[in-house]
Each structure stands twice: as structure tokens, then as C-alpha cells.
Amino acid sequence: MSECLFCRIIAGDIPADKIYEDEEVLAFKDIAPKAPLHVLVVPKKHIASLEDLEEGDAPLLGRLQVVLRDIAREQGVAASGYRIILNCGKDAGQVVFHIHYHLLGGSPGLNLD
């Protein structure tokens, strides 16, 4: 069994409030939301951080940007606005080492900490 929390969510071993899923991508609500809408969008492929990208991963990250846009629309924050945050490493407060884009929306002042 994977020791990565998000890989376990992807595998279905740990429950999550999933709002989008396809072959390459999973999106689910953050369990400690910092905004009215706080979704995490992750690649199903385990990539620990941007520092661990492999050759050929770039198009997948490009697709994630489109999924983030689509989720913002579907969740009703496209018109009001939203912020996307990717934390890499200690100074950014990255806790789970599986790339996850935070999607924050639903109010002004969208910060993680």
C-alpha cells in the first residue's frame, strides 16, 4: 500500500469528497478549507513536487490548468474569480508530497495561511 495520502485517496483506500475524476486527474475538497470553495486538483500519477517532474510530464500539468478552469466554472466561481496555488517545499508549507494545485474561490482575499 502506498504511503502517499493522495495516492491512497486516488486508490479509494481513504475517502474524499470527490468532485471531478478522469483517467489522469482527481479533484476533491480540502478537508480544512481556507475559503468557501477550496478544492485540490491532483494528477493520478505520483509526482512528489515540481522538483520531481519527469520528462514528458509537462502536458499533464497543462491539462491540470484546464481542469482547474473547468472546476471553477462548474463550482460557480468563474465570474467572481479564483486563485490557484501550488506549494513546492518547506518555505511554501507543502505538507503532502504529491503535486496538488489548490483552487480557492468564493470570497475576496484568497490565501492559504
Added chain:
Amino acid sequence: MSECLFCRIIAGDIPADKIYEDEEVLAFKDIAPKAPLHVLVVPKKHIASLEDLEEGDAPLLGRLQVVLRDIAREQGVAASGYRIILNCGKDAGQVVFHIHYHLLGGSPGLNLD
């Protein structure tokens, strides 16, 4: 002449502290830095926001993630960590309507406002 500030920087009409440039991407220092390292990474193609993506733009956004990673390394914040932020629309405080990823690093607590 374009009315877009970042298009004018790309065209060379307005000076900027450029730190990386290739055929598709330009990176330059934010004039009002919110962290010891605060760089803006933009596509040279004018895309107002994620809401204005066209079919086929996704790979370009994927490439931007790799450029962000490379700049973080080159600027010496890869080991300490960095945060990437993309603002879309009013609630996120997007001011210039030309997609720009903020790269923040060099200290803990990396927020825009």
C-alpha cells in the same frame, strides 16, 4: 500599440527586469515584490486569463510550469521551497489581464496579500 502592460513589456516598449526569455515565455521581476524572490512568468501569447484559454493552449501552460521550476532552481530557492500563484478575476485580485504565474520564494509565509 497594445494596451496590455505585459504585451508592451514583451514587445520591449516598457522596461522590465527580465530574468528568462525564450520564444514562448518571458519572466521578469515583480516591481512590487511580496517576497525576497518575486518573479512573474508569462506566455508571450496574449491570453487574458484562464477563462480566455483557447483550444490548444494547454501545452503552453504545461511548459510554463517547467519554466517556473527551472527559474526556482536558477534563483536558488528550489531547496528552501517556493509558491506559485495564478490569480483569475476580481476575488483573486487579478490586476493585469494577461496570464501571469507569480513565483514567490526566499522566506517562509509566501502570500500576495
